[in-house]
Amino acid sequence: MLRSTAVLAALLLLTACGSTQKPRAYYDSTGFQQAPASNAQRAALASTAKSRLKGRKVAVRQNGKTAPVTAFEKLPVAVLQALLVVSDDGRKGAEADLLIPVKGEGTYPVTVVVDLNGSMVAEAGPKLRWPTPKSEGDLQRGFGTGPLQKTGRSHWDEPSRLALQSALERLSAAERKALVAMPFVRAPNGKPKERAGQHIVQNCGEKLFVYDRAFQSQGVQFVGTPSAPLPASAMVVLHELGHALHSRPGRLAYCAYEREVAAVNKAKASYNAKVKRYNQLAKQNKRSEAQKVGKELEREGPALEKRAAAVKKRGDQAGALLRKGPVLAAYQKVLGKKPAPTRYGEQSVQESFAESFALYHADPDALGRVLPAVLAWFRAGGHLKALGEG
Ligand SMILES: [Zn+2]
Structure with a gap:
């Protein structure tokens, strides 16, 4: 006789997000703290830049053209400030997307790319003005997301909605299809509290958390180009959507496993009911009927045992797939x-x-500078092909 125990094992995968050094090209997503600059400081900033950047090639990019800087005092104060913020040796190889506040004027997005040899190219965009994001309902309907949930004192305020909208707008139709119905949760803090976001797979379900920390560098950093900047928090949402994408085959395998577990449990229940009936018939001395039911039990028992063993194996396979699936293998x-x-x-x-x-x-140029083969792979839909849904 089979015992009617549930085969379902709880599975919880946390994808932790919250940072070693060798000179190389990279995108710098760490925060840059700085005091606001003012036009009154321009001459002083220019003279500091001149001495600190001595011996380095410095250029400014404007309207797609790059020209060497010949006179620092002619540069806008936001560009001078950005060059100085990124000027220390530790930033060699970096691209930094900075928001530079200028007193009495507003904030300017400035990208600075530092070569491994220390050469710098700066590009400034027009004065920053974030668009007004869509309402919660419009975001949900427009992108076909799951519910927008919230916990604690957090809510889907303008910066949170702008982060979500900026991220979802960037996805292709096929990516959106793969990530559709995701419940997004706005929550105060993750564990540890340095975490900006988190994608959680719990059995067949998933959730994407956006924490307060995602907005910490909102005032000092952006992502993308200075002429079309995105809030840095959009990068957090996209990062977690990346986790959702690579864990999808594992999660779906887990969904299939859960369905099979339910089916096996149902089959076990009816088997057990049949056992009960057999016992009753035997007690009532209804021999020929009991014999018939007994024969059925003899046939069904081993088949059910086999099915239960297969479903357990399937659960283990789903777990392995969730840890490292076909998307990560292809990316690697x-x-x-x-x-x-x-x-x-x-x-x-x-x-x-x-x-x-x-x-x-969020910033394909930045990816292309650091990892051109990876950018080409994404552009060719390599990640979707690996998913088997491209
Ligand atoms: Zn992560």
Whole structure:
């Protein structure tokens, strides 16, 4: 006789997000704290830049053309400030997307790219004005997301909605289809509290958390180009969507496993009911009927045992697929021995993929500078092909 125990084992996969150094090209997503600049400081900033950047090639990019800087005092104060913020030696190889507040004027997005030899190219955009994001309902309907949930004192305020909208707008139709119905949760803090976002797979379900920390560098950093900047928090949402994408085959395998567990449990219940009936018939001395039911039990028992063993194996396979599925395997192949596009992504292939996926959408030029083969792979839909849904 079979025992009617549930085969379902709880599975919880947390994809942690919260950062080692060798000179190389990378995208710098760490915060840059700075005091607001003012036009009154321009001469002083120009003279500091002149001495601190001595011996380095410095250029400014404007309207698609790059020209060397011949006189620092002619540069806008926001560009001078950005050059100085990124000027220390530790930033060699970096691209930094900075928001530079200028007293009495507003904030300017400035991108600075530092070569491994220390040469710098700065590009400033027009004065920053974030668009007004869509309402919660419009975001949900427009993108076909799951519910927009909230916990604690957090809510889907303008910066949160702008982060979500900026991220979702960047996805292709096929990516949106794969990530549709995601419940997004706005929550105060993750664990540890340095976490900006988190994608959680719990059995067949999933949730994407956006924490307060995602908005910490909202005033000092952006992502994308200075002429079309996105809030840095959009990078957090895209990063977590990257995790959702690579864990999808594992999660779906888990869904199939759960359905099979339910079916096996149902079959066990009816088997057990039949056993009960057999016992009753035997007690009532209804021999021929009992014999018939007994024969059925003899046939069904081993088949059910076999099915239960197969379903357990299926659960183990889903777990392995969730840890490292076909998307990560394909990404790893393209990445080769190259490091992740950001320092943060260096900790694992999962984080490397999430950072590349986020940059591919938010700042493809930045990804192309650091990992051109990875950018080409995304553009050719390599990640979707690996998913088997491209
Ligand atoms: Zn992550």
